[in-house]
Amino acid sequence: xxxxxxxxxxxxxxxxxxxxVSRHPLSFWGGFNPRTGEIVDRRHECSGQIVTGRVFVLxxxxxxxxxxxxxxxxxxxxxxxxxxxxxxxxxxxxxxxxVADELYGRxxxxxxxxxxxxxxxxxxxxxxxxxxxxxxxxxxxxx
Amino acid sequence: xxxxxxxxxxxxxxxxxxxxxxxxxxxxxxMAEVCGAEELLDVTQAHIDxxxxxxxxxxxxxxxxxxxxxxxxxxxxxxxxxxxxQNWRAFGVPEDFAAxxxxxxxxxxxxxxxxxxxxxxxQGYLTPRFGQQIAWGESNAVVYANSVLxxxxxxxxxxxxxxxxxxxxxxxxxxHLKENRRGQLLVRLVDFGLGRLREExxxxxxxxxxxxxxxxxxxxxxxxxxxxxxxDQLKALGAAAASSGAVALFHAVGLxxxxxxxxxxxQGGRPEETIEVRSGDLDxxxxxxxxxxxxxxxxxxxxxxxxFSFAEFxxxxxxxxxxxxxSRCQFIVITSTQAHALLERSGLPAPLTDFGxxxxxDTCMFHTPMVAPxxxxxxxxxxxCAYYAPGELGVKVAFGSLADCVRSAVEGRVRREGRR
Numbered sequence: 001x002x003x004x005x006x007x008x009x010x011x012x013x014x015x016x017x018x019x020x021v022s023r024h025p026l027s028f029w030g031g032f033n034p035r036t037g038e039i040v041d042r043r044h045e046c047s048g049q050i051v052t053g054r055v056f057v058l059x060x061x062x063x064x065x066x067x068x069x070x071x072x073x074x075x076x077x078x079x080x081x082x083x084x085x086x087x088x089x090x091x092x093x094x095x096x097x098x099v100a101d102e103l104y105g106r107x108x109x110x111x112x113x114x115x116x117x118x119x120x121x122x123x124x125x126x127x128x129x130x131x132x133x134x135x136x137x138x139x140x141x142x143x
Numbered sequence: 144x145x146x147x148x149x150x151x152x153x154x155x156x157x158x159x160x161x162x163x164x165x166x167x168x169x170x171x172x173x174m175a176e177v178c179g180a181e182e183l184l185d186v187t188q189a190h191i192d193x194x195x196x197x198x199x200x201x202x203x204x205x206x207x208x209x210x211x212x213x214x215x216x217x218x219x220x221x222x223x224x225x226x227x228x229q230n231w232r233a234f235g236v237p238e239d240f241a242a243x244x245x246x247x248x249x250x251x252x253x254x255x256x257x258x259x260x261x262x263x264x265x266q267g268y269l270t271p272r273f274g275q276q277i278a279w280g281e282s283n284a285v286v287y288a289n290s291v292l293x294x295x296x297x298x299x300x301x302x303x304x305x306x307x308x309x310x311x312x313x314x315x316x317x318x319h320l321k322e323n324r325r326g327q328l329l330v331r332l333v334d335f336g337l338g339r340l341r342e343e344x345x346x347x348x349x350x351x352x353x354x355x356x357x358x359x360x361x362x363x364x365x366x367x368x369x370x371x372x373x374x375d376q377l378k379a380l381g382a383a384a385a386s387s388g389a390v391a392l393f394h395a396v397g398l399x400x401x402x403x404x405x406x407x408x409x410q411g412g413r414p415e416e417t418i419e420v421r422s423g424d425l426d427x428x429x430x431x432x433x434x435x436x437x438x439x440x441x442x443x444x445x446x447x448x449x450x451f452s453f454a455e456f457x458x459x460x461x462x463x464x465x466x467x468x469x470s471r472c473q474f475i476v477i478t479s480t481q482a483h484a485l486l487e488r489s490g491l492p493a494p495l496t497d498f499g500x501x502x503x504x505d506t507c508m509f510h511t512p513m514v515a516p517x518x519x520x521x522x523x524x525x526x527x528c529a530y531y532a533p534g535e536l537g538v539k540v541a542f543g544s545l546a547d548c549v550r551s552a553v554e555g556r557v558r559r560e561g562r563r
Contacts, residue, residue, distance in 0.1 A: 068302055
């Protein structure tokens with residue numbers, strides 16, 4: 001089954017990947033290891049998961065303002081998520097991606113989704129993000 | 144959406160003020176679009192967080208700005224750096240890390256930043272005024288500046304902070320505007336006796352609770368804090384709340400400047416939600432901050448997250464004076480050169496050194512490789528340190544009071560009062 005959603009673009013770009021869905025916010029500094037792409041916040045539901053190449057779906061960032069630096073370094077090293085989908089604007093994550101674009105011409109697309117669309121996403125959904133904020137969702141076979 | 148820019152903004156954005164300034168202004172304008180701001184506003188002070196974390200990207204960013212001729216246009220203090228600039232060799236920091244950290248530090252000082260190197264700038268040099276528009280990075284400094292001082296800043300991340308310092312401009316939005324500083328969540332302390340409020344662990348444990356309860360960034364209004372709370376207690380509260388949550392501003396009725404009354408804090412509106420906090424909630428929060436078992440063999444005590452103040456050194460000296468022996472584990476205190484200068488003139492350093500305290504300046508346990516490899520169990524009185532240590536240092540952590548930290552150091556095992 002394929003569906004379409006529209007998000008508000010914080011950082012434009014196109015990307016594809018499988019969804020990694022978190023119901024809780026994450027601080028990228030202290031929570032994401034840019035050398036390995038692992039979620040290292042041991043209190044977080046996604047602890048131990050690798051976000052590299054995934055579309056990371058989380059309500060917002062939190063905590064450290066060094067989150068931008070962790071995301072920037074992850075983009076430089078190629079360990080960052082393929083895209084980030086949020087429920088609310090997160091300037092710290094957007095900034096990491098914008099600085100990566102300015103410095104390296106590479107960025108992670110970041111969108112803010114409407115609430116019902118955000119909550120409809122499931123772990124493992126195949127997502128395609130377009131530059132204009134369009135999002136195509138293909139759910140794996142549903143029973 | 145287009146942002147309304149002044150002629151001077153355009154001059155910076157067009158590159159007429161140099162390439163470094165152009166890069167800074169481009170990032171400010173793109174961030175204004177992200178935030179939905181329609182124009183920029185002037186800020187008159189900055190605190191730079193981006194100087195603290197060392198990666199190839201962070202070094203490249205700083206050197207790109209500095210070599211592009213960018214200079215700060217407003218007084219700009221620096222957060223802790225990735226190195227104790229004087230004593231790094233004594234902490235076993237690798238040479239290549241140090242060389243790159245020194246290059247990064249130089250890029251920021253070359254741009255005209257003030258080398259304060261502290262994450263507690265509000266206890267040192269250039270404390271902002273009530274109502275002053277500022278651009279501060281470092282989550283604990285942001286929450287302190289907004290809440291305790293009543294200055295106005297957004298939660299600026301690494302990199303936009305130096306861009307704001309260079310351009311003197313930020314997006315006109317968020318906590319810079321009075322209407323966005325209105326309380327949203329009422330947090331009422333109910334069955335707390337004065338004794339509990341006097342306990343040192345109350346502040347970080349309550350901060351940890353508050354960060355989770357506020358769920359991302361709702362502005363909490365707290366009723367029931369004692370009116371004689373100290374700067375250090377509010378520092379501990381804010382730092383913990385900005386770690387477990389995204390709290391950038393809290394109001395405490397009768398204590399913080401925008402909350403003489405609850406009605407002031409809510410700006411005449413009503414709370415979206417009311418939460419009642421009982422002492423059991425704080426026991427749970429304190430327990431959540433510990434991952435090490437009682438009695439576990441202790442490798443290192445880490446204090447000074449945020450940087451230890453002179454008053455905190457005095458409290459530590461008192462605990463050390465009462466201690467029945469010396470520390471059997473590493474005992475590290477992190478502070479600023481400003482607090483350290485006072486310490487040096489006080490007569491306290493000798494007993495602290497004698498106990499086994501090692502003081503490190505300018506840096507952070509999470510940003511410099513100073514905790515020895517193989518370290519398994521860390522103890523701290525900081526909610527922020529306890530929150531981040533398991534993920535950042537790969538250790539187990541015990542959270543306790545300063546007295547617990549000193550007692551445990553003497554025994555070489557985690558020993559907290561009232562626990563078995």
